Amino acid sequence: MAISCNLLRFLGIDIAGAENSWVCELVWEEDKKRICWLKPPYKIEALSEIVNLIKNRDFICCAIDAPLSFSPQTKKWRWADIELRCLLEKDIKNWVQSPNSMQAVPLRAQQLASLMLPYVGAIIETHPRSSLFFMLTEKSESLKKYKSSFKYLRQLTNKVFTYVPQLLNIDFAISPKEIKTDGALDALICALIAFLYIKRYHLLYKLSLGEEVYGFGPFYIFAPSSKKKISKLKYIPGNLGDILKHSWLLTIADELLKKTTYFRYVDTFCGFPIYQTSPKVVLYFKEKLKTSFLYKLQRPYLQNCQYAGSAHLIKLLCRNKKKPYSVDFYDKNPQAVKAYEIFLQKSALALKDGYEILTQPNAYDLIFLDPYDDFWEVWEKIMSNIINKQRDSSILLFISYKPNERRYMDLLQFLKETKAKYLIKELISPICVQECGYFFSVLFFPQEGLSISTLDILKHLCF
Numbered sequence: 001m002a003i004s005c006n007l008l009r010f011l012g013i014d015i016a017g018a019e020n021s022w023v024c025e026l027v028w029e030e031d032k033k034r035i036c037w038l039k040p041p042y043k044i045e046a047l048s049e050i051v052n053l054i055k056n057r058d059f060i061c062c063a064i065d066a067p068l069s070f071s072p073q074t075k076k077w078r079w080a081d082i083e084l085r086c087l088l089e090k091d092i093k094n095w096v097q098s099p100n101s102m103q104a105v106p107l108r109a110q111q112l113a114s115l116m117l118p119y120v121g122a123i124i125e126t127h128p129r130s131s132l133f134f135m136l137t138e139k140s141e142s143l144k145k146y147k148s149s150f151k152y153l154r155q156l157t158n159k160v161f162t163y164v165p166q167l168l169n170i171d172f173a174i175s176p177k178e179i180k181t182d183g184a185l186d187a188l189i190c191a192l193i194a195f196l197y198i199k200r201y202h203l204l205y206k207l208s209l210g211e212e213v214y215g216f217g218p219f220y221i222f223a224p225s226s227k228k229k230i231s232k233l234k235y236i237p238g239n240l241g242d243i244l245k246h247s248w249l250l251t252i253a254d255e256l257l258k259k260t261t262y263f264r265y266v267d268t269f270c271g272f273p274i275y276q277t278s279p280k281v282v283l284y285f286k287e288k289l290k291t292s293f294l295y296k297l298q299r300p301y302l303q304n305c306q307y308a309g310s311a312h313l314i315k316l317l318c319r320n321k322k323k324p325y326s327v328d329f330y331d332k333n334p335q336a337v338k339a340y341e342i343f344l345q346k347s348a349l350a351l352k353d354g355y356e357i358l359t360q361p362n363a364y365d366l367i368f369l370d371p372y373d374d375f376w377e378v379w380e381k382i383m384s385n386i387i388n389k390q391r392d393s394s395i396l397l398f399i400s401y402k403p404n405e406r407r408y409m410d411l412l413q414f415l416k417e418t419k420a421k422y423l424i425k426e427l428i429s430p431i432c433v434q435e436c437g438y439f440f441s442v443l444f445f446p447q448e449g450l451s452i453s454t455l456d457i458l459k460h461l462c463f
Contacts, residue, residue, distance in 0.1 A: 383415070
């Protein structure tokens with residue numbers, strides 16, 4: 001049976017336990033711009049009922065509330081789950097569960113999707129509760145409690161039937177009295193997301209899937225209005241280079257904190273206090289670095305797909321250790337400077353460039369240099385100044401370089417010839433090149449007065 005251009009059918013499915021799945025059938029009347037029940041939400045006990053349904057009725061789109069994709073690269077969470085949790089506020093992130101915690105639901109959903117593919121125009125995954133949150137633009141008591149209280153279910157249903165038709169600029173020729181359970185409401189929202197996918201696509205947001213994904217449909221939710229969507233960045237904060245540099249920074253600073261009553265730190269290529277990162281980075285930290293101190297400090301930010309910058313981490317470290325401190329900063333980027341001036345409530349250093357700190361009379365417990373690409377144009381002068389500055393300060397230098405950068409080998413030869421005292425850790429991996437095109441090295445130049453025992457401890461900790 002062909003689908004009339006004037007009547008389009010949509011299906012919403014809320015898959016829960018074996019005997020608690022709900023289905024909603026909607027029809028869109030194009031000429032009247034209204035949504036009608038094809039059949040009000042009803043409970044099914046066997047997925048075969050849905051297969052029989054779609055064999056006898058044409059549906060242009062179906063949205064399912066259950067994981068339809070998976071990745072062999074991840075242990076627990078998918079990128080999409082991480083991104084959606086990042087979009088939600090702190091106290092409602094647990095609305096999004098990992099597929100591993102949902103028992104047989106993902107398997108049942110994927111089996112159903114595979115059986116539906118020949119019969120349905122499009123199949124997508126959605127998350128009705130999160131979509132309701134973004135539709136209603138509020139975290140109401142009814143939205144938080146409708147799954148456990150009929151009173152709040154009724155409140156939420158009435159709100160949906162009042163507000164959503166205005167939001168979508170359509171008529172609802174359907175009655176809220178048909179919504180008697182949370183599963184019925186979820187199935188309705190799924191069906192509405194299926195409708196939006198075909199008729200109001202601009203109101204949806206597609207969540208990240210990852211690099212190697214298998215399954216039966218993309219993941220869409222109602223688009224957040226806060227513009228908090230995860231940016232597609234060329235440089236992803238929290239990458240392997242950042243992990244190397246910040247792990248060393250925290251390890252060294254933590255040890256140096258023990259040697260002073262007041263910790264003086266300066267970062268003259270400070271960047272921003274906080275960055276937006278990707279679900280891939282969040283997932284890597286959760287699965288590979290969960291026991292690290294870096295993860296402990298970054299965790300509150302990673303929950304929102306954010307990543308704290310270097311000087312920000314030092315502030316967190318000093319507060320964590322209850323150590324008095326000062327953080328000085330500079331960057332040639334005026335926006336970064338302004339962000340840190342607001343964050344630290346102080347003015348930036350008045351420098352010509354980030355390297356000038358090496359020729360200033362002020363001594364620091366730790367100077368951190370994370371220079372831009374112009375480092376290789378002036379590296380000899382900078383390395384000489386670093387060695388001279390060791391008389392009163394310790395310096396941590398992080399550098400990135402292309403695999404064919406000959407000047408990096410010249411730098412190592414220079415350090416050998418000058419008999420400089422330093423520790424070095426290199427990150428030379430094809431994964432780094434694939435990720436961003438660079439290798440990374442971090443070099444620690446200890447202050448001359450630093451004891452041999454402290455250096456031995458740092459050698460042990462850093463390697």
